[in-house]
Amino acid sequence: MLSNRFNRWTVAAIALMGSAMATVPGAVRAQTPDHPSDTAAQFPTRNDLKALTTSGSYLAARHASVERDAASAAAFYRSALRTDPKNNELLDRAFISSVADGDIDEAVKLAERILTIDKTNRVARLVVGVHDLKFKKYATAQTNINQSIRGPITDLVATLLSGWAAYGAGDAKGGVATIDKLAGPEWYPLFKDLHAGMILELAGKEKDAGTRFERAYKLDDSMLRVTEAYARWLSRNKDSAAATTVYQAFDKKLARHPLIVEGLRDTKAGKKMPPLVDSAQAGAAEALYGIGATLTRRGGEDLALVYLQLSLYLQPTHPLALLSLADLYESVKRPQMAIKVYERVPSSSPLKRNAQIQLAIDLDSADRTDEAIKILKGVTTEDPKDLEAIMALGNIERGRKKFGECGATYSQGVDVLPAGNDKANSVWYYYRGICEERSKQWGKAEADMKKALELQPDQPHVLNYLGYSWIDQGINLDEGMKMIKRAVEQRPDDGYIVDPLGWAYYRIGNYEDAVKNLERAIDLKPEDPTINDHLGDAYWRVGRTLEAKFQWAHARDLKPEADELPKIEAKIANGMTDDNSNSSAAQAEKEKKKDDGKGG
Numbered sequence: 367m368l369s370n371r372f373n374r375w376t377v378a379a380i381a382l383m384g385s386a387m388a389t390v391p392g393a394v395r396a397q398t399p400d401h402p403s404d405t406a407a408q409f410p411t412r413n414d415l416k417a418l419t420t421s422g423s424y425l426a427a428r429h430a431s432v433e434r435d436a437a438s439a440a441a442f443y444r445s446a447l448r449t450d451p452k453n454n455e456l457l458d459r460a461f462i463s464s465v466a467d468g469d470i471d472e473a474v475k476l477a478e479r480i481l482t483i484d485k486t487n488r489v490a491r492l493v494v495g496v497h498d499l500k501f502k503k504y505a506t507a508q509t510n511i512n513q514s515i516r517g518p519i520t521d522l523v524a525t526l527l528s529g530w531a532a533y534g535a536g537d538a539k540g541g542v543a544t545i546d547k548l549a550g551p552e553w554y555p556l557f558k559d560l561h562a563g564m565i566l567e568l569a570g571k572e573k574d575a576g577t578r579f580e581r582a583y584k585l586d587d588s589m590l591r592v593t594e595a596y597a598r599w600l601s602r603n604k605d606s607a608a609a610t611t612v613y614q615a616f617d618k619k620l621a622r623h624p625l626i627v628e629g630l631r632d633t634k635a636g637k638k639m640p641p642l643v644d645s646a647q648a649g650a651a652e653a654l655y656g657i658g659a660t661l662t663r664r665g666g667e668d669l670a671l672v673y674l675q676l677s678l679y680l681q682p683t684h685p686l687a688l689l690s691l692a693d694l695y696e697s698v699k700r701p702q703m704a705i706k707v708y709e710r711v712p713s714s715s716p717l718k719r720n721a722q723i724q725l726a727i728d729l730d731s732a733d734r735t736d737e738a739i740k741i742l743k744g745v746t747t748e749d750p751k752d753l754e755a756i757m758a759l760g761n762i763e764r765g766r767k768k769f770g771e772c773g774a775t776y777s778q779g780v781d782v783l784p785a786g787n788d789k790a791n792s793v794w795y796y797y798r799g800i801c802e803e804r805s806k807q808w809g810k811a812e813a814d815m816k817k818a819l820e821l822q823p824d825q826p827h828v829l830n831y832l833g834y835s836w837i838d839q840g841i842n843l844d845e846g847m848k849m850i851k852r853a854v855e856q857r858p859d860d861g862y863i864v865d866p867l868g869w870a871y872y873r874i875g876n877y878e879d880a881v882k883n884l885e886r887a888i889d890l891k892p893e894d895p896t897i898n899d900h901l902g903d904a905y906w907r908v909g910r911t912l913e914a915k916f917q918w919a920h921a922r923d924l925k926p927e928a929d930e931l932p933k934i935e936a937k938i939a940n941g942m943t944d945d946n947s948n949s950s951a952a953q954a955e956k957e958k959k960k961d962d963g964k965g966g
Contacts, residue, residue: 420449427459434698436466436671444472454483465493466671470679488514489672492524496676499527499650504535518550519657519669526561526653534646538569556585557656560592563599564649567641572603583612588619590626591642591656591686597629598639609633624716651681659690667694685715692724701728719745723758730762738762751782757794764801773801792822796831803835811835826853826863834866837873846870861891869900877907895926899934906942914941 427442443460450456461476474497477490484490495510508531515524525548532541542562548554563578579596586592593616600609610633617626632639643649658673671694677687692707708725711718722745726738742759746752756779763772776798783791799814815832819825833849836842850867857863868883884901891897902917918938926934936943 420446420453423449424456427463431459431463434695434700434703436463437469439463440467440469440472454480457483461490461493465489465675466668468675468678470497470676486513488516488520492520492527493676495527495531496650496654496679499531499534500647500680502534502646504531504646507531508535519661519666521548521550522554522557523653523657523673526557527650529561529565530646530650530653533565533568533649538565538571541565556582556589556592557653559585560595560656561649561653564595564641564643564652567599568643568645568649572599575599576603587612587615590616590623591652594625594629595642597633598642601633601637601639606633606636609639624720628716647680651677651684651687654680655684655687655690659686662690662694662697667698670694683710683712683715685711685717685721689717689721689724692721692728696724696728701731704728705732719749719752719755723755726762727758730765735762735766746778750778753779753782760797760801764797767804769801769805773798773805773807776801788821792818792825792828795821796825796828800831803831808835808839824852824856826856826860829853830863830866834870837870843874847874859890861887861889861894861897864890865894865897865900868904872900872904872907877904880904881908881910893924895921895924896930898924899926899930902937903942906937911941 423442423446427439427446430436430439430442440460440463443456443463447453447456447460457476457480461473461480464470464473464476470493473493477487477493480487480490481494491510492514495507495514498504498507498510508528511524511527511531515521525545529541529545532538532544542565545558545562545565548558559578559582563575563582566572566578567575576599579592579599582589582592583596593612597609597612600612610630613626613630613633616623617630620626629639643652654673654677658670658677661667661670661673671691674687674691674694677684678691681687688707688711692704695701695704695707705725705728708721708728711721715721722741726741729735729738729741739759739762742755742762745755746759749755756775760772760775760779763769763775776794780794780798783794795814795818799811799818802808802814803811812832812835815828815835818828819832822828829849830853833846833853836846837850847870850870853863854867864883865887868880868887871877871883872880881901881904884897884904887897888901898917898921902914902921905911905914905917915938918934922931922934922938
């Protein structure tokens, strides 16, 4: 039997191919011991794949590719390839999917088959070249890598890898010369100087290495790896004070990066720090990581995925490559895959704590909230002043409506907030105020909301929340309405801000203005069940009863929260009666928190 996800793929294939698809076995999960229902771990077995025709495997693979599930896509393509071994398209797709999945050993086998058919396939050449480099076959690595050149990105990557292969073969001078010959865009010199410097450093040419690092640093002193390479060189060849200055300059641009914090600690202790890389393989991994991470930030996810997987093939525990790969998966909405990558970050790395925080966030998004909370409580126990971990824990608790717990968690953060950062500090009071209000502590909540506005005046989410809370309680009506209007002025295209304005008009009995603003909110957020429900109530009040029932039916179909569904169904059946008209207050109570996770 196959997994649920596998079953969905086969259904898609059947829809496309009809009778071309073979009969598919029933659904079963390939489970992991720790997480028997973990959908990220559901992959077809070899026996499962035997049940599919070539067309069925192909279409299932295409669907998996769209879902960015490279592991399953690769399995399906390889299954199709076994039944149609001369199909070059299947061969190419199986190869690319294997690279994207990080199964480089399998990708190398497929690449070698591709190269017997097409000797000019550049990606295949690159993968085989990286494999050669990993196993110290430096001459063939250079030959293959040099044939992978195609454009500005691939030219740079291939040249840097060729330079590292030359160094591995004992020709550091030739490796640097190869890198120096490359001409191209204005951003090339930064990478060229960094990697030439690292090769010279390992070759014992410390003075020349320092010249290259200094040059790269002057080109961009905000690049983490340039800063690290230069500071490490300074700690050995100049003095600790010079290295400390470089680290401190970076810290002013991006405060408390774990690698910079570690570097500052070591240089202040007078340590002479080793080079950033220690081998040709590590240098090549660094090149692949650097370009891959840059592409991830600039929207080139597909090529970035290839480079990051190859980087990790050369250096499986490279923490920055792992974090970049996980970040890439998050950017394409694949948190389950990101989870598996974060779990690979070595416990000895200064970046492990960052990985743990992101891991917890992704676990929560995968409905593994208890695990997420346990991880974050462990981080905050180890460092009670870790504001990032405390914020992540509070946000998860708030998102899961653990309002008593999140209030206490945010208080832990408020107690250690640094002075002078009013804008950043404001959000702590706002979030704590939400938790207090939802846990029936209005006095504390109101004080925190006012404090948040004191620190960051005119923050639209705080204005919206506090203003509506006053109107909902029948107090400070004029001031509350002014606050909500100020919020809408700043965020006129935010449905979660416009809706409370409409609902505030409803609460004070101005149904015409309520309709006008709620219709605007629906235009902005047509898929939100609560806004549709609000508009239905407003329509009913102005006598537009058929439209009201339509909006309520739409709200019902949009899957509202379980406690709201019976109220909506009652209104659909009976209209707004004395028994259900007060449900609006409960809905409003919920709606004014629609931006709970969006403020700050």
